[in-house]
Amino acid sequence: MKFFIDTADLNEIAEAKSWGCLAGVTTNPSLYARTGGKLADFEPHMLKIAELCCGLPVSAESTATTAEGMIEEGRRLAALAPNIVVKLPVCEAGLAACRALADEGVRINMTLVFSAPQALLAANAGARYISPFVGRFDDIAEDGISQLADVVACIGNYDWTGKNVDDQVEIITASVRTPNHVTQAALLGADIATVPFGALKKCLKHPLTDAGLASFEADWKKVVEQA
Ligand code: G3P
Numbered sequence: 001m002k003f004f005i006d007t008a009d010l011n012e013i014a015e016a017k018s019w020g021c022l023a024g025v026t027t028n029p030s031l032y033a034r035t036g037g038k039l040a041d042f043e044p045h046m047l048k049i050a051e052l053c054c055g056l057p058v059s060a061e062s063t064a065t066t067a068e069g070m071i072e073e074g075r076r077l078a079a080l081a082p083n084i085v086v087k088l089p090v091c092e093a094g095l096a097a098c099r100a101l102a103d104e105g106v107r108i109n110m111t112l113v114f115s116a117p118q119a120l121l122a123a124n125a126g127a128r129y130i131s132p133f134v135g136r137f138d139d140i141a142e143d144g145i146s147q148l149a150d151v152v153a154c155i156g157n158y159d160w161t162g163k164n165v166d167d168q169v170e171i172i173t174a175s176v177r178t179p180n181h182v183t184q185a186a187l188l189g190a191d192i193a194t195v196p197f198g199a200l201k202k203c204l205k206h207p208l209t210d211a212g213l214a215s216f217e218a219d220w221k222k223v224v225e226q227a
Contacts, residue, residue, distance in 0.1 A: 001186040004057075004172065004194035008032045008045065012197040013052055019204075024057040025049055026109065026131070026172065026194040028087065043080060050081035059109045059129070061087035062097070070097035078106040085109045085129060090118045095125040102126025102164045109172065116150040119171075123155055126164040130155065131194070133175035134185070145184045148173055152188045179203045 002023035005016045008031040016022050037045050046060040062073040070093060074086040087109040088094040098108045109129035110122035119130045132151045134144030152171055161167045170191035179202050185193045
């Protein structure tokens with residue numbers, strides 16, 4: 001399973017990228033708003049992320065509300081850089097825009113997916129990536145991981161050749177909050193987990209790793225002092 005980072009913060013992306021294990025970035029309007037960015041800076045900011053990511057896929061979300069608006073904005077976003085993936089919501093307008101843009105060779109990440117039927121509709125509309133949300137189910141005391149399991153199984157049952165620009169559909173586990181979400185997503189065979197920077201750091205941390213490092217350092221200091 002690949003790791004994407006779920007953020008629009010350039011410093012977080014740069015730091016996560018420096019670890020050497022980052023495979024992409026996803027953003028959304030809320031994440032952009034959190035950077036304090038202005039409306040006029042949205043597209044230049046997406047371009048900066050795309051350039052920072054040197055070819056890795058970067059999802060930039062359309063905020064249009066009609067199919068025509070999403071197609072127009074999607075074309076503009078996709079033209080910013082070859083690694084921009086246009087993110088669209090799974091709704092009537094989103095599906096129509098997905099089909100039109102996919103037919104033009106634009107990669108689409110279909111977002112706000114909360115069920116297997118939504119995921120199947122998105123894949124049939126030409127989505128290259130499908131983003132089922134996990135954490136928001138947990139927020140309402142439902143089981144996000146079992147919903148993800150349905151999506152992974154249903155999409156995995158079929159061959160998507162000819163449906164979209166790359167002849168394949170990848171599942172991006174989204175709305176990830178914890179390292180356990182990451183483990184469960186990988187156990188299910190999800191292709192990607194998009195993880196906020198804070199949760200990504202938690203994935204790396206383990207108290208036994210910290211304790212092991214401290215004891216190795218202390219023992220090595222003794223060796224050096226005796227030399
Ligand atoms: O980018 C979409 C998704 O990952 C948002 O997550 O935490 O706002 O539910 P969250």
